[in-house]
Amino acid sequence: MLDSNFLRENNSRHFWHPMGIPAEALQNPPPIIVEASGNRIRDLDGNELLDAVGGLWNVNLGFSCEPVKRAISDQLARLPYYSTFRGSSNDKVIELSHLLTEFFAPEGMGRAFFTSGGSDSVETALRLARQYHRLCGEVARTKFISLRSGYHGTHFGGASVNGGPRFREQYEPLLPGCFHIPCPNAYRNPFGETNPERLASLCATALESEVEFQGPKTVAAFIMEPVLGAGGVVVPHESFMPAVREICSRHGILLISDEVITGFGRTGDWSGARHQGVKPDIMTLAKAITNGYFPFGAAMLSHEVADAFERENGPDGFIGHGYTYSGHPVGAAAGIACIEETQRLNVVENAAARGDQLYHGLLRLKEKHEIVGDVRGGRGLMLAVELVSDRKLKSPLPRNEVDAVHSSIYREGVMVRISGSNLLMSPPLVLSEQEAVEILNAVDAGLSAHASTH
């Protein structure tokens, strides 16, 4: 490793942080993480922290998952790269695609299209959705509908279906033909509805009405996260996704379930759609598919969608889309090892149990700390604490105060993530009961530190 003074001097000087403000990072450069093992990370100053972020919602099996590390290094030695563009394939991508179609058979998935990450998977899903309709003779079906507050990555297509202004404003004009409906977040919604079930029904009605307004035969797909992640962990009522499925099916609209976070066990089930008993037409995957150890992703397609492509052996069936790293053999090897380990450890059970423990612990902290406006979770290891300066007005806590809470929690030895005025938590799915207590204690201490200075 380079000399630590060099690293401190050059921190944030020669690259920009995604989702950061370069000028702010220059003034206040972030901690430099240099090592990790188990569920813990270590920074350059020697602080050891429990990683309640799990990398970035992706290190589901922790930082010491030897089978995945071994699969990567063995594959690097045997075949470090070969393309899967028309004309060649590799053994690992064949094996992984077979495993994935078995893994997601309950969701009805029949084919995989490989990518380098979540944004690529979303882009693939949107593009193939349009092509599917063309292949079915419905060339007018080009529009996309999605949820406000949803997050689908940062490519132009994904940014266009994103529902957060922070990811859109600076990059407009975005893709034409993208429309948004209210998000079923019982804490903040335009209906002032606090009952999750009634709210789900209002949002589903909004979708129906948007479809009618646009003209049902012009809509290609509706995309949603079964549990919204980056938008502040919103758990829609269990009636919502089935209602969306029904509306989409009735109007011939494809349902894309963006499972970049929720795939592979994070919600306490193997996918968000499965938890809701919903079969989507397309699923997007990334993150935990390789435990975060290799950039990789996939769009999975139902048998029905796949059939439309596979029936057409002419130019219209040509998929003019793909990435140099689609089906990368090292990523595929990591993916195979990851699925095997994920199943061997049956991580869904622990994700559900630890998720419950954290959710109820955070709800107790809400009783104690006035700045906690809302606690969201209750569906596995996806949790958010929304901080407010006034509970009645629900006014977001100012950014500098959120940063101060974050720093206090860091000093207590736990890494959480800030998104707007939310503290987000998405620890590895192999978190222990004692580690969950550590997270709760550190968040408690961070919130108490705020109270003592305000």
Ligand SMILES: Cc1ncc(COP(=O)(O)O)c(C=O)c1O
């Ligand atoms: C639901 C969802 N979709 C897509 C993406 C984009 O993935 P990536 O950052 O790997 O491009 C993310 C990233 O957090 C996500 O949470």
